[in-house]
Amino acid sequence: MEQPNQSYINSLSGGDEAFKQQLIDVIKKEFPEEKQVYFDNLKATKYKLVADNVHKLKHKISILGLEKGYEVAVAYENNLLEGNTTLKEEFEEILSNITAYLEKI
Amino acid sequence: MNCIVIDDEATARMIISQLCSNVPSLNVIEAFPNAMQAIKYLNQNEVDLIFLDIHMPDFTGFDFIETLKNPPKIILTTSDPNFAIQAFEYDCIVDYLVKPITQERFNKAIAKAEAKQSKPVTTNSNEKIEKLETTSGNDLYVNIDRRLIKIDIPSIYLVEAKGDYIQVKTEGKNYTVHSTLKKIADKLPDSLFLKVHRSYIINIMKIIDIEDNSVLIKKDVIPVSRSNRPELMKRLNLL
DSSP: OOOOOOHHHHHHHTTOHHHHHHHHHHHHHHHHHHHHHHHHHHHTTOHHHHHHHHHHHHHHHHHTTOHHHHHHHHHHHHHHHTTOOTTHHHHHHHHHHHHHHHHHO | OEEEEEOSOHHHHHHHHHHHHTOTTOEEEEEESSHHHHHHHHTTOOOSEEEEESOOSSSOHHHHHHHOSSOOEEEEEESOGGGHHHHTTOTTEEEEEESSOOHHHHHHHHHHHHHHHSOOOSOOHHHHHHHHHHHHTTEEEEEETTEEEEEEGGGEEEEEEETTEEEEEESSOEEEESOOHHHHHHHSOTTTEEEEETTEEEEGGGEEEEETTEEEETTEEEEOOTTTHHHHHHHSOOO
16 A cells, blocks of 8 residues: 655755654644544535545645545545545545554654 | 735645745745635735635635735645636736645746736837746636636637637637636737737737738638727738
8 A cells, every 4th residue: 555755745845854843743733633523524424524624634645645545535525525425435544544654753 | 025825724834834935035924824814914914925725614715815905916725726727717816836836836836926026018029928938838728618728829810709708719629718808818928919809819920911901810801990900010020
């Protein structure tokens, strides 16, 4: 399975370790909050809001270099806007993957 | 350029601020998590450039633009390339950046913003060519049936107003687009295109011949209004 990486973050930081760590800290704080809102809205079957949550999460997915994951998120967001949850499992696997990665770094 | 960042995502605000910090001409004054805070700020302060997220809860980026009487230059930042269609409706929008934004792509957007800041004030042809390159390159994207279709600008030979639509005629194909002559005129380089009648813009490079009050382009005979004729004649390389 595709693994998160820091390619984009490294390129953005240009060797500025302080910025890099600060950005990772912000992602570590923001990602679990966004994920929780996603699960809350999903539980309430508010699919339009869930689509919004996926939209926001997909930026994190792309920042962490998950190109295939990003495509899944785009397709899943579109599915949600049409009122179906196809690709839910695949998307949530990406979230789990990122969660595990952020705990490691 | 003094700029502000509006994005509900802290990560995005931080990334855009970092991208700005690598461009000496940019000075990020504030970063706002929502449009309302930015509106309050802009009621009392002026900025040259806004980095604006489109997809925000309650108040979208486009809602925000609608509230501004004299919007400064705006660079849209979004994870959704589909909004590019709507972005063409606003003259203040300089560029459209899809996240994750690279420094290279960001720098191009800034170059466009800077070029727009120093608008050419004369009709020097070199300046107009520069305007073509910096505002839209050689391509124009039109929205047809929810698809963005790329048109090679020099291949356009005629644009005709048809009610709420315009017909864009190119060497290969014709396109009917929901827009106005004024909007497309703003996107076309003055060095190539001229409005010769209230319903027609022509590519002067494609003229075959001119009679008193009409011009032949391809197989189309286009009327030239009396008021536009002097400008047309001025643009011709007359022997």
